[in-house]
Amino acid sequence: MTLKIGVIGTGAIGQEHIGRLHGKLVGSTVVAVNDINLENARVVAERLCPSASVHATGQALIDSPEVDAVVVTSWGPSHEEFVLASIAAGKPVFCEKPLATTAEACQRIVEAEIAAGRQLVQVGFMRRYDAGYRQLKEVVASGRIGAPLLLHCAHRNPSVPAHYVGDMGITDTFIHEIDVLRWLVDDDYVSAQVIEGKKSRHALNDLSDPYMIVLKTRSGVVIDTEVFVNCQFGYDIQCQVVGEDGTASLPEPATVPMRQASQAGRALLMDWKLRFIDSYDVELQEWVQATTEGKVTGPTAWDGYFAAVTSDACVEAKRTGQIVPITTMDKPDFYR
Numbered sequence: 001m002t003l004k005i006g007v008i009g010t011g012a013i014g015q016e017h018i019g020r021l022h023g024k025l026v027g028s029t030v031v032a033v034n035d036i037n038l039e040n041a042r043v044v045a046e047r048l049c050p051s052a053s054v055h056a057t058g059q060a061l062i063d064s065p066e067v068d069a070v071v072v073t074s075w076g077p078s079h080e081e082f083v084l085a086s087i088a089a090g091k092p093v094f095c096e097k098p099l100a101t102t103a104e105a106c107q108r109i110v111e112a113e114i115a116a117g118r119q120l121v122q123v124g125f126m127r128r129y130d131a132g133y134r135q136l137k138e139v140v141a142s143g144r145i146g147a148p149l150l151l152h153c154a155h156r157n158p159s160v161p162a163h164y165v166g167d168m169g170i171t172d173t174f175i176h177e178i179d180v181l182r183w184l185v186d187d188d189y190v191s192a193q194v195i196e197g198k199k200s201r202h203a204l205n206d207l208s209d210p211y212m213i214v215l216k217t218r219s220g221v222v223i224d225t226e227v228f229v230n231c232q233f234g235y236d237i238q239c240q241v242v243g244e245d246g247t248a249s250l251p252e253p254a255t256v257p258m259r260q261a262s263q264a265g266r267a268l269l270m271d272w273k274l275r276f277i278d279s280y281d282v283e284l285q286e287w288v289q290a291t292t293e294g295k296v297t298g299p300t301a302w303d304g305y306f307a308a309v310t311s312d313a314c315v316e317a318k319r320t321g322q323i324v325p326i327t328t329m330d331k332p333d334f335y336r
């Protein structure tokens with residue numbers, strides 16, 4: 001069976017995912033697209049999936065009988081509307097992170113999915129599918145470095161566009177760490193603190209950049225992460241786990257070591273699209289397969305909700321300078 005997919009949001013990652021789902025991966029085809037910028041949707045469809053229909057609204061795409069499942073790759077603030085509409089239509093939906101931009105919105109999605117009686121939602125936390133993070137998790141779970149005590153992490157982008165503003169360093173960027181680190185150490189967070197750094201001259205307008213975020217888990221693991229989205233030098237993701245008996249680090253992406261022009265070294269990647277390119281393929285291939293079988297096997301709406309509660313606490317911690325507790329509703333049996 002071929003899964004017929006509708007994609008809402010034909011921007012950067014929407015185009016990447018259309019390329020995967022229409023031609024690269026097995027068992028899927030893109031039959032419909034929409035973007036708030038309809039002209040862009042037409043141009044993208046013409047280039048990547050010429051037989052797809054271009055719908056005037058996201059709702060029309062979701063309602064279309066030709067669409068079996070929905071992929072939401074529009075801007076974060078529009079996610080809630082499209083995920084709720086997909087649930088109401090009884091259609092499986094893969095939503096890029098964040099599931100929604102506030103915890104309340106994610107809670108509405110969780111409640112709607114439970115009321116619908118079956119899991120339909122998967123969130124695009126693709127780092128769980130990355131070979132490096134999977135190897136690191138295996139080492140941690142094996143006990144070879146003892147129990148994890150501390151994590152030192154960094155999420156660095158070379159630069160960000162002008163529309164990247166406010167607290168997107170937390171809600172759009174650090175949200176990846178929020179999800180993957182909780183999965184890595186198999187623990188939940190209880191508090192958040194944010195310490196602002198000296199502002200880089202490369203940070204535009206009112207953007208604070210860089211800052212440090214400190215999360216504490218239920219079992220007492222302390223996780224510090226540098227978020228620096230105008231670091232200039234590369235797209236650089238770091239994660240070191242300090243255990244009772246040793247340390248283990250996220251492998252660097254494979255690039256060719258060179259000696260040239262009196263320098264020895266390796267090139268750094270500059271683009272997020274390339275750093276986790278394989279993990280997007282694995283993530284979406286598994287989603288296509290599981291959706292065809294009527295299952296959700298990846299990060300759920302609950303994971304999206306937990307990430308949003310944590311992200312809200314980080315935003316509050318940044319605003320107040322205080323250590324903010326992270327409290328969620330009890331995990332419903334539906335997600336156990």
Ligand code: NAI
Nearest residue numbers: 009010011012013014035036037073074075076078096097
């Ligand atoms: P983008 O700005 O390139 O594309 C977003 C697209 O959504 C634009 O074409 C815009 O016109 C469209 N759009 C916005 N509101 C809409 C609406 N109401 N209806 C229909 N279309 C709408 O943004 P980008 O970088 O592609 O990010 C999109 C989403 O993907 C975000 O949620 C972002 O966090 C996520 N993302 C995830 C990544 C990952 O590594 N998993 C990487 C990059 C983005």
Ligand code: NAD
Nearest residue numbers: 009010011012013014035036037073074075076078096097
């Ligand atoms: P983008 O700005 O390039 O694309 C977003 C698109 O959504 C734009 O084309 C915009 O016109 C469209 N859009 C916005 N509101 C819409 C609406 N109401 N209806 C229809 N279309 C609408 O952004 P992007 O970088 O592609 O990011 C999109 C999403 O993907 C974000 O949620 C982002 O966090 C996520 N993302 C995830 C990763 C990842 O690594 N998983 C990487 C990049 C982006």
Ligand code: ISE
Nearest residue numbers: 156157172173174176229272
């Ligand atoms: C973007 O949306 C992503 O998801 C990238 O992975 C992240 O590094 C970047 O900061 C976000 O804006």
